[in-house]
Amino acid sequence: MESRLGIFLLKSISVLTFFSVLSGCSLLRVDDAPYEDSEPVIKPELERRTITEADIDSEDFEAGVFVGVMSIEDFGSNVVYGGRLAYHITEDFFTEAAIGRTKADKTSFEDLSGGAEILSDSQRELTYYNISLGYNILPGEAFIGKGHAYNSALYVIAGIGNTDFADDNHFTVNVGAGYRFLLTDWIALRADFRDHIFDSDLLGKDKTTHNLEATAGISFFF
């Protein structure tokens, strides 16, 4: 009898010790799932995390840089560079803010006359910014060779903004068109043609100037 009681006591003690050791270990653990479930612990962890519609990543913004040629009426053509940020409102419409910079060359008069300069060096800097609304047209796939198809679309675009040229700000309307070629679903190559129209009295009388710009760029959706 006594030995049975002794064995029972021993068993109880060993079981208690076992559990206390376990509970001691559990202090080290991140959560309080039973230790015995250690094998499949990753799986329940995954399933517990509920993913809702709000977790779907939206990629409606597009940011990019461009470089090209811009012709300033009467002042020749020069390299233009800049950046833009677009927000795609629907599959058809997008709004875009852009900023660009170029430099004016000499007018024919300045070249022919030899010395006379109409503008100083710093006045020849032209910086524009604008906000425009674009509309995607002719969407489709463009094929390169036999095995590669890429999404592409033309767009028409128009907007308003400011052109800072020859120490003067000019209210500017821009109209144009462009081509967006998607390398992947989030990287796009773009070609853009734009006419920046503003009034200028730089050469003596008021006139509306057309300043044409052709650029190529790359942009990223995020």
Added chain:
Amino acid sequence: MYLFLVAFILLQCLAPGAFSAEQYYKVMVDEAYLELHTGPGRGYPVFYVVDRGMEIEVIKRRTDWFMVRTEKGKEGWAKRADMELTLTPAGEKTLFAEAGFGDFSRRRWEAGVMAGDFEGADVMTVYAAYAMTPNFSAELSVSQVFGDFSDAYIGSINLISQPFPEWRLSPYFSVGGGVIYTDPKVTLVDENDRTEQIGSVGIGARWYLTRRFILRAEYKNHVIFQDKDDNQEIDEWKAGLAFFF
């Protein structure tokens, strides 16, 4: 045992972060089929159809299009209307936020561009507004004025009251204040740059176009509190396009 414990703890720490990158919202096709387009637009061709009962992962969204991946690994774009015919993992109809007229009267954020006339000069305004209630919104706006003799920049905060938010053509009233920075054209006028306070009252209307678009037009009467003796009053008319989100 020790090594096992360390490995186990490490696993515990890493598991949620390490695997969450591969997790996407899942839905099940409940119509006869779901069409996948090559791009996010109705003009891009359909290149694949997913059968009823198949589970798809929703990778991302662009405007009203969703990029999904099938169990077989095909990736393509499905339109919102089609995605709403799918079932969620809980077996309910999937619903995605759509912008419509109802959202117009309940909109929170609005941003837009307006152009017009500022006492004879051209003006261009960019603004963002937040609706605190359907009737009241706060608006932050920046304007650039292109005058013959001077250019100006105006930064202002406006409080806008819209008494009938549920109307499609909805009038509003505004009061606001801010600063105007005037930069005279030095070659023409011998004056210094100046910064003055400006206050305004206005009346205008928003017209809900479609989806997320609003047309907006307004008249404002500004008072510039000048350092000189008299305050200057200015009439401003402008119209523009805005969208809400």
